Amino acid sequence: AQTVTQSQPEMSVQEAETVTLSCTYDTSESNYYLFWYKQPPSRQMILVIRQEAYKQQNATENRFSVNFQKAAKSFSLKISDSQLGDTAMYFCALKNTGNQFYFGTGTSLTVIP
Amino acid sequence: DAGVIQSPRHEVTEMGQEVTLRCKPISGHDYLFWYRQTMMRGLELLIYFNNNVPIDDSGMPEDRFSAKMPNASFSTLKIQPSEPRDSAVYFCASRKGTSGMGGETQYFGPGTRLLVL
Numbered sequence: 001a002q003t004v005t006q007s008q009p010e011m012s013v014q015e016a017e018t019v020t021l022s023c024t025y026d027t028s029e030s031n032y033y034l035f036w037y038k039q040p041p042s043r044q045m046i047l048v049i050r051q052e053a054y055k056q057q058n059a060t061e062n063r064f065s066v067n068f069q070k071a072a073k074s075f076s077l078k079i080s081d082s083q084l085g086d087t088a089m090y091f092c093a094l095k096n097t098g099n100q101f102y103f104g105t106g107t108s109l110t111v112i113p
Numbered sequence: 114d115a116g117v118i119q120s121p122r123h124e125v126t127e128m129g130q131e132v133t134l135r136c137k138p139i140s141g142h143d144y145l146f147w148y149r150q151t152m153m154r155g156l157e158l159l160i161y162f163n164n165n166v167p168i169d170d171s172g173m174p175e176d177r178f179s180a181k182m183p184n185a186s187f188s189t190l191k192i193q194p195s196e197p198r199d200s201a202v203y204f205c206a207s208r209k210g211t212s213g214m215g216g217e218t219q220y221f222g223p224g225t226r227l228l229v230l
Contacts, residue, residue: 033217033218035218037221042223043202043223043224043226044221044223044224045204045206045221045224046221047218047220050218091156095217095219099144099161099163099168099169100158100161100169101146101158101219103155103156105155106155
């Protein structure tokens with residue numbers, strides 16, 4: 001069975017600081033993809049970053065980067081230079097060779113001015 | 114590209130009424146997914162299509178829910194009759210059929226916020 005766990009329901013960070021959101025997952029497959037989605041108050045689900053499990057290099061997208069630890073089945077998201085617009089719910093997701101996505105329960109991030 | 118388009122964005126209806134939610138996937142995407150999001154249950158996959166064919170509808174809560182995809186550019190999710198517990202945000206998402214090169218990424222529409230009174 002595939003599971004995705006986000007153990008931090010809520011987090012806050014000062015503007016311009018760095019914050020790390022945690023995600024662990026479980027899958028028996030060796031080939032899979034991991035994602036972070038952002039859901040701001042508008043409710044739109046926006047792709048933040050994507051990581052292929054077969055790639056050892058951690059993905060980065062501007063201020064967003066991941067720490068992918070395959071052996072530990074950990075996939076954390078680091079947001080650098082936090083901005084007020086980063087305030088949102090963040091979901092970690094796993095896709096294996098099937099078509100279904102498995103989502104975590106989300107972490108609500110508040111950026112404090 | 115316009116992204117995934119959903120309509121309406123908001124829907125308020127009374128219990129017992131029929132509700133139809135609409136989705137236009139990104140052109141060229143072979144997979145279409147319908148999700149429901151509530152505070153209690155988070156994001157739930159209701160059904161997904163591949164090349165317009167329903168593949169897995171095990172997430173559809175009950176017979177009151179039905180989904181169709183008559184062509185590659187349009188899908189509907191219908192609730193008949195609607196109940197207050199159906200109140201949620203309903204998302205449509207699509208992706209390409211190929212793995213790799215970003216083909217596995219799902220792109221979400223803006224969602225339809227449904228309130229059943």
